[in-house]
Amino acid sequence: MGKTLFEKVWDNHIVDTVDGGQEILFIDRHFIHEVTSPQAFDGIRKRGIGLYDKNRIVATADHNVPTKDQHLPIKDELSRLQVDMLTHNCEEYNIDLYGLGHKNQGIVHVIGPELGVTKPGMTIVCGDSHTSTHGAFGAVAFGIGTSQVEQVMASQCLLVQRPKTMRIIIDGELGNGIYSKDIILYIISKLSTSGGTGHFVEYAGSAIRSLSMEARMTICNMSIEMGARGGMIAPDETTFEYIKGREYAPSEQKWEEALAYWSTLYTDEDAVFDKEYVFNAEDIEPMITYGTNPGMGMGITQYIPTTQEVERPDNLLQSLQYMGLTPGASLLNTPIDHVFIGSCTNSRIEDLRIVADYVRGKKKADNVQAIIVPGSKQVEAQAKAEGLHDILFEAGFELRGPGCSACLGMNEDKIPKMEYCVSTSNRNYEGRQGPGARTLLVSPLTAAVIAVEGKVVDPRKYLNEESHA
Amino acid sequence: MKKFSTLLSPAIPLVQENVDTDQIIPARFLKATSREGFGEHLFKDWRFDEQGYPKSDFILNNPEYSGSILVAGENFGCGSSREHAAWALVDYGFKAVVSSYFADIFKGNALNNYLLPVQVSPSNLKELLAEIQSNPMILIEINLEAQLLRVPEIGIQEHFEINPYKKTCLINGYDDIDFLLSQKEKISAFELNHIEF
Numbered sequence: 174m175g176k177t178l179f180e181k182v183w184d185n186h187i188v189d190t191v192d193g194g195q196e197i198l199f200i201d202r203h204f205i206h207e208v209t210s211p212q213a214f215d216g217i218r219k220r221g222i223g224l225y226d227k228n229r230i231v232a233t234a235d236h237n238v239p240t241k242d243q244h245l246p247i248k249d250e251l252s253r254l255q256v257d258m259l260t261h262n263c264e265e266y267n268i269d270l271y272g273l274g275h276k277n278q279g280i281v282h283v284i285g286p287e288l289g290v291t292k293p294g295m296t297i298v299c300g301d302s303h304t305s306t307h308g309a310f311g312a313v314a315f316g317i318g319t320s321q322v323e324q325v326m327a328s329q330c331l332l333v334q335r336p337k338t339m340r341i342i343i344d345g346e347l348g349n350g351i352y353s354k355d356i357i358l359y360i361i362s363k364l365s366t367s368g369g370t371g372h373f374v375e376y377a378g379s380a381i382r383s384l385s386m387e388a389r390m391t392i393c394n395m396s397i398e399m400g401a402r403g404g405m406i407a408p409d410e411t412t413f414e415y416i417k418g419r420e421y422a423p424s425e426q427k428w429e430e431a432l433a434y435w436s437t438l439y440t441d442e443d444a445v446f447d448k449e450y451v452f453n454a455e456d457i458e459p460m461i462t463y464g465t466n467p468g469m470g471m472g473i474t475q476y477i478p479t480t481q482e483v484e485r486p487d488n489l490l491q492s493l494q495y496m497g498l499t500p501g502a503s504l505l506n507t508p509i510d511h512v513f514i515g516s517c518t519n520s521r522i523e524d525l526r527i528v529a530d531y532v533r534g535k536k537k538a539d540n541v542q543a544i545i546v547p548g549s550k551q552v553e554a555q556a557k558a559e560g561l562h563d564i565l566f567e568a569g570f571e572l573r574g575p576g577c578s579a580c581l582g583m584n585e586d587k588i589p590k591m592e593y594c595v596s597t598s599n600r601n602y603e604g605r606q607g608p609g610a611r612t613l614l615v616s617p618l619t620a621a622v623i624a625v626e627g628k629v630v631d632p633r634k635y636l637n638e639e640s641h642a
Numbered sequence: 643m644k645k646f647s648t649l650l651s652p653a654i655p656l657v658q659e660n661v662d663t664d665q666i667i668p669a670r671f672l673k674a675t676s677r678e679g680f681g682e683h684l685f686k687d688w689r690f691d692e693q694g695y696p697k698s699d700f701i702l703n704n705p706e707y708s709g710s711i712l713v714a715g716e717n718f719g720c721g722s723s724r725e726h727a728a729w730a731l732v733d734y735g736f737k738a739v740v741s742s743y744f745a746d747i748f749k750g751n752a753l754n755n756y757l758l759p760v761q762v763s764p765s766n767l768k769e770l771l772a773e774i775q776s777n778p779m780i781l782i783e784i785n786l787e788a789q790l791l792r793v794p795e796i797g798i799q800e801h802f803e804i805n806p807y808k809k810t811c812l813i814n815g816y817d818d819i820d821f822l823l824s825q826k827e828k829i830s831a832f833e834l835n836h837i838e839f
Contacts, residue, residue, distance in 0.1 A: 194805070208724075209724065212677050212725075216819075222823065225829075236669075251674070255675060300723060301723055302721065302747060318725035318728070327819050367720060370743065397747075434839065466660050466662065603664070603687065604664060604665070604687045609687075
């Protein structure tokens with residue numbers, strides 16, 4: 174019997190199998206950031222051991238960094254301490270750090286791929302659940318807790334239970350104005366926030382194959398939002414083209430050899446998945462969430478479920494009470510206070526281009542505060558070079574420096590209580606963007622159109638002929 | 643070193659489903675650099691109002707309920723990988739969480755902190771939640787050695803699954819790092835033949 178893509182990569186990293194079926198999995202790359210690493214470094218010190226291999230670790234500061242005045246010391250004392258501690262730890266252990274002010278600094282899941290650190294066939298971990306992003310390159314990438322960060326630092330391995338496999342096929346062509354964010358929000362709305370638990374997902378099908386690397390990353394990024402351990406897409410020409418020439422891409426001498434190996438990374442025809450789903454791209458509308466978990470999403474022209482339509486009406490009502498919304502209602506024409514474009518889900522150059530393309534020559538609505546936060550210094554530099562910054566500035570968007578920003582209400586960027594924020598990020602949990610904040614997750618295009626209209630609208634109605642999805 | 647053996651305690655019923663790690667410990671409290679002290683921020687925005695006063699309608703603020711077992715709705719611990727969620731529950735005094743379903747990363751984090759995730763059937767969970775709500779002092783017994791959850795008073799008895807290796811770790815108080823460090827030769831030998839670009 175053939176193997177799935179996941180099995181090929183996973184099996185290639187098994188050091189040994191131990192009692193109870195746990196496997197010792199070798200980890201090729203370990204990304205670290207300031208929030209989930211200090212206790213791991215502390216543990217290493219207390220045990221009196223060193224790092225297994227510092228060259229397999231890449232560090233950046235992203236969660237705590239302010240997005241304004243990044244050249245100044247961080248105002249919040251605890252945030253500053255945490256970022257300083259990362260710097261100190263990286264100096265002590267001689268780890269490559271792309272800290273605040275570095276030309277490569279940015280959100281860990283944006284810089285890994287853009288530096289060419291992320292490559293097909295690798296195992297990649299990070300103390301961050303959105304590590305699944307890197308699976309877009311055909312890597313087995315997943316988030317871990319801090320005890321596991323310490324395990325990888327100490328041994329370059331993790332002791333893990335092999336997940337089950339799942340394939341989600343999306344065939345067909347996406348309609349105008351529909352993006353990869355809509356695909357993944359659609360999938361999660363169908364499978365629920367726990368539908369993928371225990372599984373590693375492969376996304377396949379013609380709609381997936383036609384996506385750019387940025388768009389594929391958006392999909393894999395949100396795998397965790399349906400509970401999946403990770404998500405991946407088989408590498409192809411699009412993948413190889415993206416990697417070629419990047420800082421940590423294979424050298425020219427090694428390129429052919431790398432290609433030969435990477436080209437073997439696909440699911441064999443006779444391979445079997447534990448679960449399989451098939452969806453049609455044509456059925457996908459621009460998506461929006463109405464509730465307080467990412468599974469509570471719907472097509473933007475649809476209606477919020479009624480209490481008769483759900484299994485647990487009490488949970489729906491609790492969620493809608495927090496959101497200030499009514500069962501059975503439409504979200505269209507709901508006034509919006511904030512638009513946030515950023516996060517490891519949608520802050521790459523392609524996302525900024527989509528937004529700039531739409532808002533060129535337009536103005537954001539007066540009732541909306543719109544901020545746009547590039548995923549990295551490199552994205553920021555490229556957006557400036559392409560003139561996107563000027564377009565966005567003239568449209569009334571506030572342009573910030575790179576970081577996790579208002580995705581998680583940990584740094585200075587927070588959404589005030591009871592205000593609506595249309596966001597390109599990944600989580601709409603209660604308080605995620607700040608205590609009492611009300612989050613509606615959408616694609617970058619939908620966010621751009623809503624920023625201009627000042628209320629929830631169907632973006633497809635605002636696309637003119639020269640806009641292409 | 644912490645260890646886990648048998649637990650006999652009343653429990654606190656948290657009926658919500660899909661309790662995510664942003665509720666267990668909101669991101670703004672993740673700035674500490676040690677593992678201690680997260681308990682005071684456990685379920686912060688459900689537990690306290692904006693002025694910092696306890697909200698009387700939240701279950702942890704109800705003096706009728708106590709104990710070191712949290713019984714929670716389905717899919718507990720979804721969302722972020724933050725181990726701070728497990729640290730906060732342990733720091734608050736919980737030793738076990740009972741639910742009908744746990745998110746993967748949370749489950750791993752819990753086990754690495756000697757917090758036992760006990761998965762029971764949806765029907766037993768429903769019954770447990772209802773029983774605890776009507777009789778807050780009802781005792782729940784969790785026996786890790788036998789992998790049994792028992793509530794003798796109402797005749798609930800359910801076997802729960804745990805990876806045998808993790809079970810040994812919990813009972814003996816050792817962790818994955820101790821084990822992996824003992825495997826270093828094997829790991830180095832593997833690396834010699836490992837191809838990577």
